[in-house]
Amino acid sequence: MKRQHPTEPNLFWCPKCQTYKAREEFNLNQLWCKLCQSVAYKQWAQRNKDRKKEYQAIWTKQHPDNVKKHNQTGYKKHKKERNFKAAKYNKEHPTQVKETMRRNYEKYRDDRLLSSKINHQKRKESLTDVYVKMLLNEQGLAVSLANIELKRTAIQIKRIEREMINELR
Numbered sequence: 001m002k003r004q005h006p007t008e009p010n011l012f013w014c015p016k017c018q019t020y021k022a023r024e025e026f027n028l029n030q031l032w033c034k035l036c037q038s039v040a041y042k043q044w045a046q047r048n049k050d051r052k053k054e055y056q057a058i059w060t061k062q063h064p065d066n067v068k069k070h071n072q073t074g075y076k077k078h079k080k081e082r083n084f085k086a087a088k089y090n091k092e093h094p095t096q097v098k099e100t101m102r103r104n105y106e107k108y109r110d111d112r113l114l115s116s117k118i119n120h121q122k123r124k125e126s127l128t129d130v131y132v133k134m135l136l137n138e139q140g141l142a143v144s145l146a147n148i149e150l151k152r153t154a155i156q157i158k159r160i161e162r163e164m165i166n167e168l169r
């Protein structure tokens with residue numbers, strides 16, 4: 001290897017800090033040592049941050065209307081941030097999350113049952129495909145488009161029949 005020490009096989013040359021350092025002090029395939037790399041990265045990040053701030057300040061001055069609009073839609077960004085934080089929390093606290101979910105499950109069980117009952121009633125009244133399919137399944141009949149139509153018509157006829165009988169009474 002090019003930058004290896006002439007007599008010490010475990011020492012390598014860092015051209016940034018101009019010293020020989022042990023193999024462990026280098027990342028794989030990097031010319032500079034870890035320390036020089038991290039210092040350079042921090043400087044680069046800071047420079048980028050400063051530059052971004054500069055550009056932002058200029059842009060803000062030049063686009064007052066856009067800034068106003070951005071502030072109005074800022075909540076979207078906050079929402080994103082909140083979601084990110086929530087996901088992080090969920091990952092770090094699996095037991096608490098499980099417990100909260102279980103508690104919520106119990107808390108809203110009655111509401112859920114009621115709404116599923118109401119939904120079932122709605123499907124039954126308007127004879128939706130889902131409802132008719134369910135009936136066909138229950139009676140072991142083939143679920144095909146033709147059968148759905150037939151079954152729906154049969155139920156409608158039955159309902160009319162019942163109504164007429166009720167009127168006769």
Ligand SMILES: [Zn+2]
Pocket residue numbers: 014015016017018032033034035036037
């Ligand atoms: Zn170095």
